[in-house]
Amino acid sequence: MPQNPVPAQANRASTATALSGPLLHPASVAIVGASDDPRKTTGRPQRFLAAAGFGGTAWFVNPSRETVQGEKAYPSLSALPGVPDHVYVMTGAEAAIDTVAEASRLGVPVVTVLSSGFAEEGAEGQAREDRLRAAAAQGATRVVGPSSLGVVNPRSGVMLTGNAAFGEPDTPAGGIFVASQSGSVIGALVSRARGRGIGFAGLVSTGGEADLSLGEICSATLDDPDITSYALFLESLRHSADLAEFAAAAHRAGKPVAVYKLGRSDEARALTVSHTGALAGEDSEAEAFFRACGFARVSTFEGLCEAPALLERVPADGPSRPRVGVVTTTGGGAAIMVDQLALRDLSVRGPSHELVDRMTEAGAPVPHSLIADLGLAGAKHDVVSAALREMQDSGEFDLVLFVIGSSARLNPELAVQALAERGGHAVPVVGFALPEAPEAAELLASSGVPAFRTPESCADAVAAAFGRRSALIDPKGLLGSFEGATQLLDEQTSAELLDVVGVPTLPSVALKVTSMDEEISLPFDYPVVVKALSDQLAHKTDAGGVVLDVASADGLRAAVRAVVSDVADKTGITVDRVLVQPMADKGVGEVLVGYRRSQDVGPLVVLSTGGVQAELYDDSAVRLAPVDHATAAEMIEEVTGLAVLKGHRGAPAGDTDALTDTIVALSRLAVERPSVIEAEANPVRVRTDGVVALDALVRCVKEADRA
Structure with a gap:
């Protein structure tokens, strides 16, 4: 038989060129561990393939039987009459490793592994996963999984899955490619899409991603012309560099991506010493990453399969606050929709008086209101058509949303048909029944008009679509993960480092505690602030390490004694030096500008209201670093508490241009100081003319551990 063996040290073929065909369009497949019982998980793929009309060759491997479900069974992959393009392994973990090794020797391009018992089972399982990876690396075989519930392509009848949801006939085909880190989700999305005109170009359960990552799998499918959009279900951001590579390529290909992510937790807070780390928790990091990737993040599961149709109609970089026009035949339904849009800070606009007059002349009269209510009598094809035409042509809206009443169910040929005919306009229309x-x-x-099942998913998708920006991600920027021990720098050293990158800081002088009996000469006038100076003390105020408004040399000596005593009592740390700075003027407001290098998504810059309680308020902006001035200005607008900088009731405005410069400067640590893990200027006092950092904190990789 032709085996086409691959040398052990063969170069691994590039994912993009070698994976696309065998992953979704295999001419031949093999099921290893196929069961004779079609009711079992291991028996389902054979039944599903037959029911879906798979037109290629399917082989079944079961060494303990001569037939499975009436088809010939082979004892091994080597015994097959040919080399399959795609193998689905449904055995135990050890047998799966042996099968992958055999597939690699034979030259099988893709193996999907259902088997569990790998990294999720601790050290022993991790060792098995390492062996699985090594088995594949003997040749050019790439592995999906382990713990993958399979790969499905409804277009060609590929049903390499044990997911029971695919037991129903006629899995809907369409343009959405789904990649999910949760196996059950691919079946759940299909079940929700059935009978609603939503179809899929492929669905992949990525499993443990021991070899192929979700990002690599998606990248391999970008050249498929039938794939028009992507829906990603993520549990974590592992392999984020691969995901970033896909994001950049998807943007170039003009294929939008919707994403739903679990894990809105704050566990990352425990890994940091700064307020910045508390603000840039796991979900904030994910949000910043998705924004940079150009992904449209949805918050409803329903929206994950519904949003792609709208994303294909709304380009990236549209208005962040779109003018949404609502036309309806049911006032109550429209009110529900308006509520949901408003909760997502979307602007609902009523038609102008001039537009109302034109709609009346066109035979679609509506009252002067926030919504264009046609009333129950307006549920007629010509009336709805005229209303939509006038609203789309008016130039007053970026999106028109039609909330349909009972006619949607009883007489869809009336109002719904009229809506279906308006899908080709430059101003997109969407429908909610x-x-x-x-x-x-x-x-x-089927007419190209996005339709939504619930008001929540509709508003969710509209917000996600108009919030989407072009992909700006730099995959190389995510590769700077750090290992080894880290060290906290004292405030003086931290401030010097921030000053070098362009963050304005106060003048300061370090004094030894033992020099307090000597004459004290300062390079600036009183009053001053006295701070404990130690690389063991991240938060000086909490430890009693700060005394403000010191007015004289005698007061300075008393302040030093108080600092030394209080810090020792509260922390056990011995302070042998203090930092003295001039008291800064009050200014207009205070902000926190922080930087953090995340192990998952790389360098981040954070902006929030400043001070010791910064992390108590969910009011911050987070972006991948470095940022430009436009992004920094966008961050300032995003933090509600910084509205005070605009001036309020005659109060002076703060110098937001100088604050923008400071945000950009700190974010440059991402390229200029890759050894810095955390940095924070908090508070930064914003004046009417300029800004100044009153405190600084930097943590970096220890010199001996730097690469």
């Missing part, structure tokens, strides 16, 4: 109306949804989807 108040009753459950799958027939209406299918009609709209």
Whole structure:
């Protein structure tokens, strides 16, 4: 038989060129561990392949049987009459490793592994996963999984999955490619899409990503012309550099990406010493990463399969606060929709008086209101068509949303048909039917009009679509993960480092505690602030290490004694030096500007209100670093508490241009000082003319551990 063996040290083929065909369009497949019982998980793929009409060659491997479900069974991959393009392994962990090794020797391009018992089971499982990876690396075989619930392509009948949801006939085909780190999700999305005109170009459960990452899998499919958009379900941001590579390529290809991520936790807080680390928790990091990737993040599971149709109609970099026009035949349904849009800070606009007059002349009269309410009598094809035409042509809206009443279910040929005919306009229209109306949804989807099942998912998708920006991600910027011990720098050294990158800091002088009996000469006038100076003390105020408004040399000596005593009592740390700075003027407001290098997504810059309680308020902006001035200005606008900098009721405005410069400067640590793990200027006092950092904190990799 032709085996085409691959040398052990063969160069690994590039994912993009070698994976696309065998992953989704294999001419031949093999199921290893196939069961004779079609009711079992291991028996389902054979049944699913037959039911879906897979047109290629399917082989079944079971060394303990001569047949499975009436088909010939082979004892091993080597015994097959040919080399399959794609192998699905449904055995135990040890047998799976042996199968991957055999596949690698034979030259199988792709192996998907259902088997569990790998890294999720601790050290012993991790050792098995290492062996699995090594087995594949003997040749050019790439592995999906382990713990993968499979790969599905409804277009060609590929059903390499044990997921029971695919037991129903006619999995809907379409343009969405789904990649999920949760196996059950691929079936759940298909079940929700059935009968609603939403279809899929492929669905992959990525499993443990021991070899192929989710990002690599998606990248391999970008050249498939039938794939028009992507829906990603993420549990973590592992292999974020691969995901970033995909994001950049998807942007170039013009294929939008919707993402739903679990894990809105704050566990990352425990890994940091700064307020910045508390603010840039796991979910804030993910949000910044998705923004830089140009992904549209949805917060509803329903929205994950519904949003791609809208993303294909709304380009990136559209208005962040779109003018949404709502036209309806049911006032109550429209009010529900307006509520959901408002909760997401979306602007609902009523038609102008001039537009209302034109709509009346066109035979679609509506009252002067926030919504264009046609009333129950308006549920007619010509009336709805005229209303939509006038609203789309008016130039007053970026999106028109039609909330459909009972006619959506009973007479979709009326109002729904009129909506379906308006899908080609430059101003997109979307539909939400108040009753459950799958027939209406299918009609709209087939006409290119996005349709939504719930007001929550509709508003979610609209917000995600208009919030999407072009991909700005630099995959190389994510590769600077750090290892080894880290060290906290004292405030003086920290301030000197920040000053070098362009963050304005106060003048200061370090004094030894033992020199307090000598004459004290300062290079600036009283009053001053006295601070404990130690590389063991991250938060001086909490430890009693700060005394303000010291007015004289005698007062300075008393302040030093108080600092030494209080810090020793509260922390056990011996302070042998203090930092003295002039008291700064009050200014307009205080902010925190921070920097943090995340192990998952790379360098981040953070902006929030400043002071010791910065992390108590969920009011911050986080972006991948470095940032430009436009992004820094966007961050200032995003933090609600910084509205005071604009001036309020006659109060002076702060110098936001200088603050923008400071944010950009600190973010440059990402390229100029890669050894810095955390840096924080907090508070930064914003004046009417300029800004100044009153305190500084830097943590970096120890010199001996730097690469």
